[in-house]
Amino acid sequence: MIYGTIAVLIRGFCIDLTGKPQFVVYERAGQGKIPAHALALEIRLGESEEGTVGVIQKAYTAWKAEKSAAAGEVPLPSCAAVYTDGKLAALYWIDNDLDSARKRLTEQNDSPRAGTPAISGEVINAAERAAVVKNRVTLVTGGAQGIGEEIARSLAAAGAVVFIADLNLEGAQKLTDQINTIEQRTAALALAVNVADEQSVEAMFSAIAESSGGLDLCISNAGVLKAGSVLEQDLADFKFVTDINYTGFFVISKFAGRLLRLQHLTAPAWKTDIIQINSKSGLEGSNKNGAYSGGKFGGLGLVASFAMELVEYNIKVNAVCPGNFLDGPLWSHPEKGLFAQYLNTGKVPGAKTVVDVRAFYENKVPMKRGCTGKDLIRAIYYIVEQEYETGQAVPVTGGQVMLH
């Protein structure tokens, strides 16, 4: 049994008691003493996940009998101590938000908490839709810039903790620092990942489990675009795009699914989400851009298939299909952006400046503008809030692509 796995099971157990998000941070404890109020868990080496669930449940029943709580409240541990052969192996510090859990570790404060028991069917006021991510643990791959950056900023502003994972660790770290300064709390954490590399993705999910105790919302956003004619494009370029946009989503879903399934063992009623940032090019072809469009079409096949399989664990899998995000670097970068490229290659007939190119693309949209981060985050909140839908693609295209 590895420490991250136990963190996820403890988090799930506390979520199940309260119906609310929880955070778990752990420390290896060497030969230390078990804190007086800790939930003591004797876990044998090699214990199975199911066996560990039984240990947690039994230990909690005994622990609860000794603790008092006001009427209508349940006592909650703020520390769980795992020991093997009489020796303390690790301490897990638990609280409602990440900074409080970290403070408990620093102060070694194991005083028990109390929470209201979980009730199902909590009503969310539509005006406060962002509340669906408050205190949730979220992940945005490719979060260092562009669409991912917009999503990460919005999630943090809505009260979530967001792991910003990117090939560009420096960019992810810079954004994380900015967000934490704005939010005045640990709202973001940076991680390095290459979504096309299985080992890198597995290590990323282990790091998430070990630093927060689990995950509620995984946004698979990292993606690339290399346009090219079917008659000309190099196989290497085709594979590069496919590896990241299509295969990368499989790899992310594989390890996200494993983590969320584990959490489900102790939080069976808790719903979690995997959301792929797809594209309008996943709903209609894209001329001389087959690698991109094909990978995005395929992504929707994966979304629907994974949704069927993972529903058993209360994991929803959906996609958001944005129209052109014209303000992001992919389009607007002064040298490398698509506006500059399309101007230089004469792709837009009669265009003399990048402003003309932009106007051409805006005019393709019935709503006459590009997609923004605000448009996308609304779709994400909708998907998280909507408990009765999975395997779907939500278009956010200003009417450019209409479902038929």
Ligand SMILES: NC(=O)c1ccc[n+]([C@@H]2O[C@H](COP(=O)([O-])OP(=O)(O)OC[C@H]3O[C@@H](n4cnc5c(N)ncnc54)[C@H](O)[C@@H]3O)[C@@H](O)[C@H]2O)c1
């Ligand atoms: N920009 C648009 O108009 C648009 C429209 C529809 C959909 N999308 C989709 O939105 C997503 C984000 O696009 P964007 O425009 O913000 O792109 P972007 O190029 O601005 O940002 C992509 C981010 O992903 C990271 N990344 C690239 N390869 C990676 C890898 N292998 N592992 C981890 N991180 C990696 C990059 O470092 C970068 O930070 C993509 O999936 C894209 O297909 C974009």
